[in-house]
Amino acid sequence: GQNIDQPTEMTATEGAIVQINCTYQTSGFNGLFWYQQHAGEAPTFLSYNVLDGLEEKGRFSSFLSRSKGYSYLLLKELQMKDSASYLCAVRDGGTYKYIFGTGTRLKVLA
Amino acid sequence: DAGITQSPRHKVTETGTPVTLRCHQTENHRYMYWYRQDPGHGLRLIHYSYGVKDTDKGEVSDGYSVSRSKTEDFLLTLESATSSQTSVYFCAISPGLGIAGRNEQFFGPGTRLTVL
Numbered sequence: 527g528q529n530i531d532q533p534t535e536m537t538a539t540e541g542a543i544v545q546i547n548c549t550y551q552t553s554g555f556n557g558l559f560w561y562q563q564h565a566g567e568a569p570t571f572l573s574y575n576v577l578d579g580l581e582e583k584g585r586f587s588s589f590l591s592r593s594k595g596y597s598y599l600l601l602k603e604l605q606m607k608d609s610a611s612y613l614c615a616v617r618d619g620g621t622y623k624y625i626f627g628t629g630t631r632l633k634v635l636a
Numbered sequence: 637d638a639g640i641t642q643s644p645r646h647k648v649t650e651t652g653t654p655v656t657l658r659c660h661q662t663e664n665h666r667y668m669y670w671y672r673q674d675p676g677h678g679l680r681l682i683h684y685s686y687g688v689k690d691t692d693k694g695e696v697s698d699g700y701s702v703s704r705s706k707t708e709d710f711l712l713t714l715e716s717a718t719s720s721q722t723s724v725y726f727c728a729i730s731p732g733l734g735i736a737g738r739n740e741q742f743f744g745p746g747t748r749l750t751v752l
Binding site (some may be wrong): 557561588617626 | 686741742
């Protein structure tokens, strides 16, 4: 079956670092995506990993281990505006279908 | 920002009535998707399109139909709305630049549908 797991909720302090984990079991794999979604808004693209390793983009980094079916999103120097849901998604094999996890709601406290 | 709009943005309807949601893009992207988002379930794929008149089912397609007669428009129809179809509906587009490409999705603003 297809399954993507993420923690439901996390809390962190402004200025800190937080790591959001995602594990997946899918019939095929052709890339892992992270999206940010503020309450009441549409998801927006954050990062993409298709090969093992770390991808860094400013305060945000994403890591992938295909052999372990595991990814994480690392957010550094947290700001209040980072309070949002973070969605992990996998593109299925040789298709253009995407499977989403249920999302992790991050609360950043002052 | 990708040019993608959804209409209507909000709709309240009664059980048993037909409803059509529209997604319109100005990016000339090949792939278009309809998702529903519900608490505890995340984004679930209803249907997607990989070209004009080419569509395929997603994981929650029962009770929904779609049509794509032009590249820029993707319509989602609820033939006879039920209360279980109360949800937020998102349209998304993706360029389809070959299977090795990044091909991230760009999402529309969403439609909040309430079925009474």
